[in-house]
Amino acid sequence: MxxxxxxxxxxxxxxxxxxxxxxxxxxxxxxxxxxxxxxxxxxxxxxxxxxxxxxxxxxxxxxxxxxxxxxxxxxxxxxxxxxxxxxxxxxxxxxxxxxxxxxxxxxxxxxxxxxxxxxxxxxxxxxxxxxxxxxxxxxxxxxxxxxxxxxxxxxxxxxxxxxxxxxxxxxxxxxxxxxxxxxxxxxxxxxxxxxxxxxxxxxxxxxxxxxxxxxxxxxxxxxPSILGLDGTKMSKSKGNTIEIGMSADETAKRIKKAVTDSDRHITYDPEHRPEVSNLVLLTALASDRDPVEVAEEIGDGGAGTLKKVATEAINEHMAPIRARRAELEADxxxxxxxxxxxxxxxxxxxxxxxxxxxxxxxxxx
CATH class of the missing domain: 3.40.50.620 (HUPs)
Structure with a gap:
């Protein structure tokens, strides 16, 4: 036994x-x-x-x-x-x-x-x-x-x-x-x-x-470990998530409010810059790229550029899934x-x- x-x-x-x-x-x-x-x-x-x-x-x-x-x-x-x-x-x-x-x-x-x-x-x-x-x-x-x-x-x-x-x-x-x-x-x-x-x-x-x-x-x-948009654990109850069924506009609004930091130079450093690194990671996952490469490409573009790139990558990746979801919701x-x-x-x-x-x-x- x-x-x-x-x-x-x-x-x-x-x-x-x-x-x-x-x-x-x-x-x-x-x-x-x-x-x-x-x-x-x-x-x-x-x-x-x-x-x-x-x-x-x-x-x-x-x-x-x-x-x-x-x-x-x-x-x-x-x-x-x-x-x-x-x-x-x-x-x-x-x-x-x-x-x-x-x-x-x-x-x-x-x-x-x-x-x-x-x-x-x-x-x-x-x-x-x-x-x-x-x-x-x-x-x-x-x-x-x-x-x-x-x-x-x-x-x-x-x-x-x-x-x-x-x-x-x-x-x-x-x-x-x-x-x-x-x-x-x-x-x-x-x-x-x-x-x-x-x-x-x-x-x-x-x-x-x-x-x-x-x-x-x-x-x-x-x-990978993905945080919520406020830098804490991703949770449905906290409203810090991007839901699969959200529209492109809703996604853009959520990402625009995402927490970052004051350093304009974007790096991928999950330990010391968890909020920024989380957006970099989401961008990398959505575009099938390496997060370090994504961060280096944005460089001194700052949080504004990071959020713009993240929004575009996520919405492009999720577009066919959301289209399929809309079809299912209609039936x-x-x-x-x-x-x-x-x-x-x-x-x-x-x-x-x-x-x-x-x-x-x-x-x-």
């Missing part, structure tokens, strides 16, 4: 091991993408922005185009883990699905679904909770951070079991690869621990010679159909997985 998770902090050895496995997966995908199934997704807490786009969405499109089977969960239940209300959640679910398709996800090949509509997925939390401890969950970095930020407010049971719900998202569809940043490695380790412990404690269905769940591995993202029934088909496919898979689980538990009556 897997040993208890004693420390969920990410050590250098842990990161090096994850990087080595990730490199092997990347090479294996290039050889034969049919061996892999990817699960990734987002919480519908607001509209997706350029941080999401450059940080993960482009990579999802790349993986799908390489031939990897792609499942995209819209984690709507997780919206209520740490807040009293959901907001316009139905609209946000629709908006996320629209963004996925607009940026290039092929809806005829991907499975796009909100996990609230997949009862079998959520039912997996019951047997999964039987193989984890309260202490392990409280050591999870996300749960620890939430506990520290409550200012005395009791933490919800749903927040405490957040890592288990994430494991259910991953394991129900038998995903064996999850694209993540290094800060999410503990969540993936929790999913592997659950898969291992379930097998050790309950085994697998009679006549089946392999575990119910594969051990999901991390495909580490090399996504909302199409996106609704994609979501319904995703829900149907996800339920088929969840019910099949749950059947195996109940067989293993000897609860098939």
């Amino acid at each position: 897997s040993q208890p998770i004693e420390d969920t902090e990410i050590t250098s050895a842990t990161l090096q091991h994850a990087e080595a496995i990730s490199a092997k997966i990347d090479a294996a995908i290039k050889r034969d993408p049919s061996e892999f199934r990817v699960l990734t997704g987002d919480r519908p807490t607001g509209n997706l922005h350029l941080g999401h786009y450059f940080g993960s969405l482009r990579n999802r499109v790349k993986l799908q185009r390489e031939g990897v089977e792609t499942w995209l969960v819209i984690a709507d239940f997780q919206v209520i883990t740490d807040r009293d209300g959901t907001g316009p959640i139905k609209e946000r679910v629709h908006s996320l699905a629209t963004d996925y398709i607009a940026v290039g996800i092929d809806p005829d090949k991907a499975v796009i679904f909100p996990h609230s509509q997949v009862p079998g997925l959520n039912e997996l939390m019951l047997p999964f909770l039987s193989v984890v401890t309260d202490a392990e969950l409280r050591r999870n970095p996300t749960v620890k951070a939430e506990l520290e930020a409550t200012n005395g407010r009791p933490m919800s049971g749903l927040m405490l079991t957040y890592p288990v719900h994430q494991a259910a998202d991953i394991l129900f569809c038998k995903a064996n690869v999850v694209p993540v940043g290094k800060d999410q490695l503990p969540h993936l380790e929790q999913a592997r621990v659950i898969a291992d412990r379930f097998e050790a404690r309950y085994g697998h269905p009679a006549g089946q010679d392999h575990p119910v769940f594969p051990r999901p591995q991390a495909l580490l993202s090399e996504a 909302p029934s199409y996106v609704d159909g994609v979501i319904r088909r995703g829900i149907e496919r996800a339920n088929e898979q969840a019910n099949a997985t749950l059947h195996e689980v109940l067989e293993s538990l000897q609860m098939s009556y």
Whole structure:
């Protein structure tokens, strides 16, 4: 049986091991993408922005185009883990699905679904909770951070079991690869621990010679760290983002108000000039160039020139995506159909997985 998770902090050895496995997966995908199934997704807490786009969405499109089977969960239940209300959640679910398709996800090949509509997925939390401890969950970095930020407010049971719900998202569809940043490695380790412990404690269905769940591995993202336009962490709630669905004019207005500094000479120095470097980075990502080269080209042009160049690069890059998004918004029934088909496919898979689980538990009556 897997040993208890004693420390969920990410050590250098842990990161090096994850990087080595990730490199092997990347090479294996290039050889034969049919061996892999990817699960990734987002919480519908607001509209997706350029941080999401450059940080993960482009990579999802790349993986799908390489031939990897792609499942995209819209984690709507997780919206209520740490807040009293959901907001316009139905609209946000629709908006996320629209963004996925607009940026290039092929809806005829991907499975796009909100996990609230997949009862079998959520039912997996019951047997999964039987193989984890309260202490392990409280050591999870996300749960620890939430506990520290409550200012005395009791933490919800749903927040405490957040890592288990994430494991259910991953394991129900038998995903064996999850694209993540290094800060999410503990969540993936929790999913592997659950898969291992379930097998050790309950085994697998009679006549089946392999575990119910594969051990999901991390495909580490090399996504750059993108700040908000005010120099702080990019956040939907702060209004410091450029949303995927924003118009060119709205983008220009946001960038015009972006924080810079008093040095007229533009350089790319994320450590000492984070705000300026962030605009340089966004320009480089949008134009597929090196940020140092972008900064050198602007030189003594100052913040005004930097903002002008950034606006042009971002709007040019996003123009076809926004045009596609406008088409989708004009035909909302199409996106609704994609979501319904995703829900149907996800339920088929969840019910099949749950059947195996109940067989293993000897609860098939």
